Amino acid sequence: MQAALEEVNAQEKLTTRFDVDRIRGDFPILKQRVHGRPLVYLDSAATSQKPQVVIDAITNYYATQNANVHRGVHYLSQLATREYEDARVRIQRFINAAETHEIIYTRGATESINLVAQSYGRKFVHEGDEIIISAMEHHSNIVPWQMLCDGQRAKLRVIPIDDNGELLIEEFARMLNRRVKMVAVTHISNALGTINPVKRIIELAHSQDIPVLLDGAQAAPHLKVDVRDLDCDFYAFSGHKMCGPTGIGVLYGKSHWLESMPPVMGGGDMISSVTFEKTTYNTLPYKFEAGTPNIEGAVGLGAAVDYLNGVGLDRIATYEHELLDYATEVIGAIPGVKIIGTAREKASVLSFTVEDIHPHDIGTILDQEGIAVRAGHHCAQPVMKRFDVPATARASLAFYNTKEEIDAMAAGIQKAIEVFA
Amino acid sequence: MAELNELYQQVILDHNKKPRNFKRLETANREQEGYNPLCGDQITLYLQMDGDLIKDVGFQGSGCAISKASASMMTAAVKGKTKEEAEMMFDEFHRMVKGDLDAETEQNHLGRLKIFAGVREYPARVKCASLSWHTLRAAIEQKGESRGESITTEDEHRQD
Numbered sequence: 264m265q266a267a268l269e270e271v272n273a274q275e276k277l278t279t280r281f282d283v284d285r286i287r288g289d290f291p292i293l294k295q296r297v298h299g300r301p302l303v304y305l306d307s308a309a310t311s312q313k314p315q316v317v318i319d320a321i322t323n324y325y326a327t328q329n330a331n332v333h334r335g336v337h338y339l340s341q342l343a344t345r346e347y348e349d350a351r352v353r354i355q356r357f358i359n360a361a362e363t364h365e366i367i368y369t370r371g372a373t374e375s376i377n378l379v380a381q382s383y384g385r386k387f388v389h390e391g392d393e394i395i396i397s398a399m400e401h402h403s404n405i406v407p408w409q410m411l412c413d414g415q416r417a418k419l420r421v422i423p424i425d426d427n428g429e430l431l432i433e434e435f436a437r438m439l440n441r442r443v444k445m446v447a448v449t450h451i452s453n454a455l456g457t458i459n460p461v462k463r464i465i466e467l468a469h470s471q472d473i474p475v476l477l478d479g480a481q482a483a484p485h486l487k488v489d490v491r492d493l494d495c496d497f498y499a500f501s502g503h504k505m506c507g508p509t510g511i512g513v514l515y516g517k518s519h520w521l522e523s524m525p526p527v528m529g530g531g532d533m534i535s536s537v538t539f540e541k542t543t544y545n546t547l548p549y550k551f552e553a554g555t556p557n558i559e560g561a562v563g564l565g566a567a568v569d570y571l572n573g574v575g576l577d578r579i580a581t582y583e584h585e586l587l588d589y590a591t592e593v594i595g596a597i598p599g600v601k602i603i604g605t606a607r608e609k610a611s612v613l614s615f616t617v618e619d620i621h622p623h624d625i626g627t628i629l630d631q632e633g634i635a636v637r638a639g640h641h642c643a644q645p646v647m648k649r650f651d652v653p654a655t656a657r658a659s660l661a662f663y664n665t666k667e668e669i670d671a672m673a674a675g676i677q678k679a680i681e682v683f684a
Numbered sequence: 685m686a687e688l689n690e691l692y693q694q695v696i697l698d699h700n701k702k703p704r705n706f707k708r709l710e711t712a713n714r715e716q717e718g719y720n721p722l723c724g725d726q727i728t729l730y731l732q733m734d735g736d737l738i739k740d741v742g743f744q745g746s747g748c749a750i751s752k753a754s755a756s757m758m759t760a761a762v763k764g765k766t767k768e769e770a771e772m773m774f775d776e777f778h779r780m781v782k783g784d785l786d787a788e789t790e791q792n793h794l795g796r797l798k799i800f801a802g803v804r805e806y807p808a809r810v811k812c813a814s815l816s817w818h819t820l821r822a823a824i825e826q827k828g829e830s831r832g833e834s835i836t837t838e839d840e841h842r843q844d
Contacts, residue, residue: 620749621747621748621752623725623748623809623812624748627688627691628688628692638723639723639724640723640724644724647724653747682688683697683700
């Protein structure tokens, strides 16, 4: 009885702390029905849904502010430039960067990582040097480094992970040496949900003067990122995974690194003067932003940052943590379900297999129930190989999800088991 | 949920559970890998050709129920057929799962393979159903006794 009362109290506390119904009201797409059922969107690690304020910001930009940035003396151009640069300041504060010019707009985390690999890499990585990544990286934090290593005749080394999906930090410490020119690891694994001990990784790398890039694509929407507290040298993330639009992302880099790196793309906006004999590059951040940028994207991302700040990243993290615990318990209790990725520190992601039912069949059956999950290798084929599965089903949670939706997924999984019995 | 039952029919579930010709073929003179990079479905097809005749066929691999059942039923369907007959069946099968051929009303040679008509309601699963057929075609097109390069369902984009 006492336990039950405590449970009720705890639940009340949760709802007063976090009004998920009100949050859901902010996301028009969540009102939809799919195959005659209410949409249960559990694929936010692929891309998050967008609140009305973000949609409105983009519409409003085109309806009232559209012009090219950094060019015109006219009213609209100045307005568009202000919106574009204001968003940069808000993003700077969002991740607590020291300087506004440390925020480089990109198309997304993938482009951010490629930018560092191509720019920093070509300048500082030479034959015989080493780049360290981890065994739980998304392809976007593997392939750019492979391409670099191929070109520079450098060596790619991989931090191993254990059966829970945790990095072997002692192994990592032993891998560090003078030839290592970059450590690039994910903050949160998209396939396993592991939150990596990135502060420890950065301390270890910095003790040997090695810079660290964090792939923050999965982390930025789920926990408070403070790049100065982390002391990372680069931080890459995507707008569309944190309630913003697609096609916009960010590379954060410490000033002294960005200053020392050559531009990767040439064109307008990234120059201060051009003659046929010599071109002088623009200052940061424009040196890395050739061409007319994704202005609507920046405006939308700025609105997304405001929205997330309004809800509060700490509250989001707490609520999602409870939701993930609940999902782990409910889904994990279904006979035949095996959860892939059981790290002590996890966020948002629940990857699993069900008996010998292929994840695609799970995905199709859940889809018929209106439930959207990802089925496949999650752009992390080495992770699938490490756990000896061809693919997993993955439910990825956001702060607009509910326990009822987890229950709906559990029922859907039961149904799949019945179909394949 | 009528649609779901149409996709996961008992015959398909049965072939998924107990796939026919699910073995490495010792007498094979063609071997072909097929891969669906989107899902990780993977198949190795073994073919014993006698001139233009498919004398025997077997397969191994891993994949979803649709890809496995499709491979199983394909092997049963093409065994003893000529190269031309098999290619005609692939063409009809492919059109059926994409919704371009109504196997109930239009003339075809699909027979039991008609059971895969339900796939047309699930565009994401068309590649699962056709992986084994793409692999078969690549195996047939191999010149002489050789092991062809792995094909992927992504080649399908270029054909469509």
